Amino acid sequence: MDYKTSEVLEFIEENDIKFIRLAFCDIFGNQKNITIMPSELKRAFEEGVSFDASAVTGFMKVEESDLLLFPEASTMYLLPWRPQHGRVVRFFCNIKHPDGRYFEGDCRNILKQVIKESREKGFICKIGCESEFYLFEQDEFGNPTMIPYDKGSYCDIYPNDRCENIRRDICLSLEEMGIKPTSSHHEQGPGQNEIDYEYSDALTAADNLISFRSLVKTKACENGLFASFMPRPLSTECGNGLHINISIYKNGKNLFSDKNSTDYEYAKKFLAGILNRIEEITLFLNSSTNSYARLGKDKAPKYITWSKENRSQLIRIPASNGDRCRMELRSPDSSCNPYIAFALLIKSGIEGIEKNLDLCDAYNTNLFDIDENEVKDLKKLPYNLNKAIELAKNSEFINTVLPQKTIDNYINDKVEDWNIYSSITDKFKAEKELYFEKL
Secondary structure (H helix, E strand, C coil): CCCCHHHHHHHHHHCCEEEEEEEEECCCCCEEEEEECHHHHHHHHHHCEEEEHHHCCCCCCHHHCEEEEEECHHHCEECCCCCCCCEEEEEEEEEECCCCCECCCCHHHHHHHHHHHHHHCCCEEEEEEEEEEEEEEECCCCCEEEEECCCCCCCCCCCCCCCHHHHHHHHHHHHHCCCCEEEEEECCCCCEEEEEECCEEHHHHHHHHHHHHHHHHHHHHHCCEEEECCCCCCCCCCCCCEEEEEEEEECCEECCCCCCCCCHHHHHHHHHHHHHHHHHHHHHHCCCCCHHHHCCCCCCCCECCEEECCCCCCEEECCCCHHHCCEEECCCCCCCCHHHHHHHHHHHHHHHHHCCCCCCCCCCCCCCCCCHHHHCCCCECCCCHHHHHHHHHCCCCHHHCCCHHHHHHHHHHHHHHHHHHHHCCHHHHHHHHHHCCCC
């Protein structure tokens, strides 16, 4: 809801709100927050609330560590899992330097700037995410195990699907937060689930995904379980994808909606732009070592191709009508920072339109049932994190979206991840990744 500052202050006073969470994300998409009391909120709107940015990975050095959080009134959410007495609300924040400049590494503001640029060029993107997750049992000390909560499979019902009550609880909580769920079901893997919610503008979609991850993990924990968005937590089962659906609008019209219209040419060039840049931005769409255990398996793409409806392709155009017409990018996973991921995808697509790029022919073959020799000429996505790092390092395009300092900090952290991963024996890689998972 688009609250104004005065309305927020009035709401806080009238609704027994006792705690205010000021939320932001680091450059990897991990949510952080500072809690203030209601009496401090007016000052926070006007002057900001300081925090030690040197303690946030990828932000600042210790000798220049002060940054300020300014809550954005329109992002107020009641947190339904907190007590009804002494209620808690959360705001997403803008991050600024003490002199009032926006912090260059504020990923939320980076996405805002890309949205503004695309709007000035006449284009608006709407985004919807399909985020899969596993529910695992915990051990006696509350640590995650690799034992799935059930043995259900795709669209099963109780008792095979033991997760339905938790999905129900999540859906009801999403509604309380003003995020409208549209469907939920058991996914293919044991203990694997998917909950979808409504499309929105790109910034709200990124905010909602951050909220969704937090809510799922909280509800799982309340039920004595561990929710994992890890790309491939079980080597013998399906991975967790984050399918990103994008519709692009010009003059209020969805350009994917009429394939016989001249406007559809814009949509095709948008697709061409993403295909053109996908290799070099994959590091920011699949940012964990485990991401590359998922790609190329169980309907997760491996090749840089597109198709109509074919789920083995990197991009597919689902069968749909009207405003539901869209493209679906199937490679990303929830290790990504959605603000950075969406910014790079939108910028890539708009570049495709601006450079008048031609879309390659659709590739309709099932790429999971084909001999590699038959597709040896097809480009592939990076095959591991190290290759993705190498491609990102050599990208001039990424510099048009992210500041160099953020790129350097991001890549340096991922190089360290790769070095640690490479030193661990294969036997223990999956267990250690799950145990130390940040998602």
